Amino acid sequence: MKFTKRNLWLLIGLALLILAPIGQGRYIVYTLTSWLVFSIAAMGLNLTLGYAGQISLAQSAFMAVGAYITALLTLNGIHWIVAMPIAVLSSFVLGLLIGFPALRVKGHFLAFVTLAFTTLVFLVLRNEDWLTGGPYGLSGMPRPDFGLFNTGKNINFYYFTVFIFVIFSLLMYQIVRSPWGRAFKGLRENEIRAESLGVNTRRITLLAFAIGSAAGGLAGSLMTPLVQFIEPGSFALLHSLRILLMVIVGGAGFFFGPVVGAGVVIMLPEVLRFTEGYYLMIYAVTVVVLIIFCPKGLVGLGEIISRKILKKKEVRKDFEQGAKL
Amino acid sequence: MEQLIQVVLSGLATGSIYALAAIGFTLIWQAAQTVNFAQGEFVMLPAFFVLIGINFLGMPLWLAMLFGLALSVLILGVAFKRILVDPLLSHGGLSLIIATMAVAILMKELVKEFYSAEAQPYPALVPQGAWDLSGVIISLQDISHLIICFVVIVGLTLFLDKTKVGRCMQAAAQNAAVAEILGVNVKRMILYTFVVNAVLATLASFLITPVYLAKFSSGEYLGLIAFIAAIVGGFNQVRGALAGGLLIGVLDNITATYITAEYRQAIPLLLLIAVILFKPEGILGKPEGRAV
């Protein structure tokens, strides 16, 4: 890793992640952890939305798949480290199965199919109570114990999540930066040109969607030991919309955009608490205003502002590249 | 047998209202290449305009309904088009889809905070009353829903096919550039489309709210089902939306009566997936006319 200004920023970010929960109460630690979990889900969706330009409304359903598989396995004494890859792989395969027919036709059909899929998953989880506990859900899932490091305590589980988040981000970075990942970008910018250059757009979009779905599965796999209780309602369509908004608000197509977006969506009710019942309205209006005046989201907005203020400084150019990736 | 006739009849009556909302989907899809995720809320809101008219402005029902219709045309038609669609149209369908999701949240929250979080009773347009034909109950309400919806849909089809404005609207939707060259005021035609959608949503609202009750969240399911009806029937045809609405209404009731209540909601969704797989243009849609 070259020592560039960008890497310095990333190191500062990592240091802040490590320092953030120190001396804080359980609520802050819980909120920070769920922020990272949703960031993973949103970064996965960003691959579908931001890079491949397709709307998926199934991210919460993939979280459900990951969460329930992890829960059922760990409740039966299988270690999380074994359960998690199974959960992620299942989400990936399901993503392929759903994406294949939906991406056969042009247009926003993926949005329709994933919308149906999310509701179907909810119905199965709610109705098949012999397996999923039905509307009561599943509870008492253990947090992983790695001998020397037991994640039972909230703060330990937070650091465990940070670790997974960092590994995940590095993997995503590799995917996005690979020649294959650059094809995504070409795809988003000009589909016809990408196709004429020999890029199989359908296969690439399908893979982007399936990898994004696998990320949803990973987030679900972390959700299970975090909340230690899962029920179908936590993965309903509404939550897919929430994750979608995280990506949009943060900035679709920017590597860390969804992380900012997840933070805003999770923290906003807290920040706007003084407005009592009105925060959802403020939130909705903000989204509309953002889409109209700054379709690139908050990271895009930050970029524009920083470019205006620090027009001539090399540092910002560098940062801009880092954010865009 | 009586039971079958009964549930099919009920399904047709409900399905005709789904159809009204579904037509709006198809119109907006054609005019702006976007999916209005707030369509269900477009049906929820006019009922509250009427309730405001009755309960706060002391209007009689007929006046409150006119008041509701006027507000809907203004807000859901003109303002929606001017404030949201115009600036976003150039960004592509994706931004607009997300913006309509935000609008849906906004409408629900406004009703919840400034009217009530609880369901409200709503005056019926049609008097109660039913005929009992050897076990099959035929209610005045069901029959009039069916008739009103058919009249409206026939009227709308005639308007689109036979009048100059209607044909210009279709031309603008199918190929805006060519229509512009031929002297059609495309912007105005798109505006008309949104106004027609607002009127249809208002009508659906007046018909269904006495049954569903006026509640901020009542558009959620309705929007989803109308949307499925539109895709199943065919996104580029008014009669496609009608067929889709009726089909889903009947299928839903038959499933719940004879097959499964637990998975009742799954049937329209499976139908949706099947249609996208095997006939993406919809049952009555025309493949070549598709704008996507």
Place this chain on the structure above:
Amino acid sequence: MFKQIAGASALMLAMASPVHAVDIAIVAELSGGGAPAGTQYRDGIMLAIEEINASGGILGEKIKVTQHDTQTDPQISKGLVTKAIDDGAYVIMGTVYSSSTIVNMFEAMNAGVPQIVGAEAPNITQKGNPYVFRTAYGAHRGVPSLTGYFRDNLKAKKVAVTWVNNEFGKGGHDVFVAEMKKAGINVIADIPSEAGAADFAADVSRLKSAGADAVFVYLHEEESARFLKEAKKQGLKTPLVGEVTLTGQKVIDLAGDAANGAVAHVGLTAQANVKSIQDFGKKFSAKYGHQTDHNGIKGYIGMWAVKYVTEMNGAFDQKKFADKMHGLCLDVNKHPNMLLTTCWDKDGELARESFMVEVQNGKQVVTTTVAAAK
């Protein structure tokens, strides 16, 4: 990302406030699907707090209240309960939805903070949590009170059940089916429906053709109203029997004359012919401009119970509070704001007299009073 963390840290600093002796945290469904129930619960609590503060507070200390909105999301509710604990809440009021309560109550239990909930699912008090207390008894106590009515009054041999397919409805449904089995009554039709369902044509049609002697209706208020309207439309003649959600004032307002004839067993009703409850209903309407339902009453008595129990102990001690409430009976003659004499057992389960009501001419009429479960 950096900005986010900086923002979060600033937030944390702002939130660090000194621990108050009487910090009460309301954690309730103020938005989302549970908003009608959650806001009623909150309003009931706020009315009680206003009265308590006006009469000198608890042990001379004024109550400082914070409201937290769970958005009817169990995971958010869990976060907010830990937040209330971090902020030093003496007692947590809520949540009302069982699906949230079952998630967040272990946070309060682990921290040793008493929690007064509005949830009615049986499992809440069956997990050995010594810090959870109900404000209305669980479905496993309410539904069995109806068995006698089906067996003796209606002389039913075969019954049907229609229920909302979520954790609330399933709780009631399971208890009902088990009770009928014990009483030797056949359940011949079992019809679930979705929460928020609007179209009951198929459900009613199935009930019509089932030929049951009576139907047990276990739906939320709004669904009950839609169901009753459809039942009237299709001319369903079978007696309809339910719990509080079948005959509440809200249902009658929504269903109109379609509600007439419905019979229910209700734990709390603003229409009970008990003066204390009727007076409360008047106070509530005067303050908020709308009527209270059982959730408003639940919040109100829950808050007053906090005052009574704390003052019995003479100190703000959470452990002592929980210990005191187990096996406690608050007699309405000594503790008028309980509205009815109320007892809690060793699990935090509640016992209180209840009512059989019937809707007659658009009014809920109490037909008999059912003694509290022992």
